[in-house]
Amino acid sequence: MSEANLSVGVIAKRAGVNISTLHYYEEKGLIRSWRNAGNQRRYKADVLRRIALIKAGQKIGVSLGETKAILAQLPNERTPTTKDWENIATAWRDRLTQQINYIEKLKCSLSACIGCGCLSLERCHLYNQDDCLNQEGAGAVILERSDV
Structure with a gap:
């Protein structure tokens, strides 16, 4: 499972994103792939967790730059562990609380x-x-x- 043997099409389908999105994430340094003997991109399965984190962040307004900074804090570009996710979630929870409060005010003021x-x-x-x-x-x- 730790081998980079999943094609870009498989990852795109499982992650629910377009292939071009994966290429963009890779260009921005959010995910990485390896090349096989035929020069085709291959991914490790744990890239799905990184993509899930990226997508979750985007849904609450976390920019790709902010997500990249979070992921850059992980040693050796590894995928976030449960403990890493707890730390990220704590920071995002505060952000979400602020957004919810703002949206509630906006809802009442519409x-x-x-x-x-x-x-x-x-x-x-x-x-x-x-x-x-x-x-x-x-x-x-x-x-x-x-x-x-």
Whole structure:
């Protein structure tokens, strides 16, 4: 199982990604392959765990650069172990909590003012009368508040 004997097509199918995605991940240094005697790419089975980590990160907004930095911390480019995953998950859990809080605020504000400063909604004057939120900064400042 530790041999690099899985073709790019097999890995793509099992990981649920396009072959071009695997080539891109490899170009970015997120995964690696070896070449067989016929100069065809071959992968070890544990690359599937790396791809799963990449895809999980992407779903929560972790950039490929951030994922590469996480994977670069592992010795000898090895695949994350259970302990490694626990450490990664802890960091991602905090990020997810922040995202969930922001999404909840956005969900509650979708039909009302989000404090963007545009003053175009009829209800904005209730939340941003005389554009007082301008004093707090640019953008959707109500959504950025930690006290709301």
